[in-house]
Amino acid sequence: xxxxxxxxxxxxxxxxxxxxxxxxxxxxxxxxxxxxxxxxxxxxxxxxxxxxxxxxxxxxxxxxxxxxxxxxxxxxxxxxxxxxxxxxxxxxxxxxxxxxxxxxxxxxxxxxxxxxxxxxxxxxxxxxxxxxxxxxxxxxxxxxxxxxxxxxxxxxxxxxxxxxxxxxxxxxxxxxxxxxxxxxxxxxxxxxxxxxxxxx
Numbered sequence: 723x724x725x726x727x728x729x730x731x732x733x734x735x736x737x738x739x740x741x742x743x744x745x746x747x748x749x750x751x752x753x754x755x756x757x758x759x760x761x762x763x764x765x766x767x768x769x770x771x772x773x774x775x776x777x778x779x780x781x782x783x784x785x786x787x788x789x790x791x792x793x794x795x796x797x798x799x800x801x802x803x804x805x806x807x808x809x810x811x812x813x814x815x816x817x818x819x820x821x822x823x824x825x826x827x828x829x830x831x832x833x834x835x836x837x838x839x840x841x842x843x844x845x846x847x848x849x850x851x852x853x854x855x856x857x858x859x860x861x862x863x864x865x866x867x868x869x870x871x872x873x874x875x876x877x878x879x880x881x882x883x884x885x886x887x888x889x890x891x892x893x894x895x896x897x898x899x900x901x902x903x904x905x906x907x908x909x910x911x912x913x914x915x916x917x918x919x920x921x922x
Contacts, residue, residue, distance in 0.1 A: 790920075870885050
């Protein structure tokens with residue numbers, strides 16, 4: 723197993739979470755020019771990253787190149803791949819974008835269709851895997867703070883002032899809906915993966 727990320731900072735976060743030691747080889751690299759030989763792996767995993775890559779077709783071609791024939795690609799396509807079942811959180815992203823004056827890109831379904839098209843031309847089959855539901859308990863303020871900090875890619879176009887304005891609007895909405903932004907609540911998130919079976 724090997725890990726690749728364009729961001730040295732994100733690899734540092736992985737190292738911190740792993741207790742200071744790399745759990746497998748890590749490379750600072752570009753998804754459109756992977757630093758591995760052809761057919762080096764039996765499978766590849768792209769988790770919540772393809773919506774951030776400028777040249778999706780090239781990134782997909784690179785995944786196919788480094789995975790041997792009859793291998794498997796597992797793809798989480800960002801917004802398509804992970805959906806909050808709580809109505810307040812689904813609405814919060816739109817409230818944030820409106821108040822911040824930014825456009826909220828809806829890329830998940832478009833990415834899925836593009837992946838299916840590109841992989842179909844390569845003779846691969848694409849399967850939507852059964853959903854995985856992740857249950858957690860958290861305070862809405864934790865999610866709102868992430869919006870305000872600019873953690874999510876759709877917030878990157880906003881200035882600090884716009885993010886603050888958007889987060890304040892979300893706080894008002896959440897208080898109206900569930901009464902508090904700081905009270906811990908149950909949250910369920912549905913995660914969807916695409917499996918791509920490569921041809922022989």
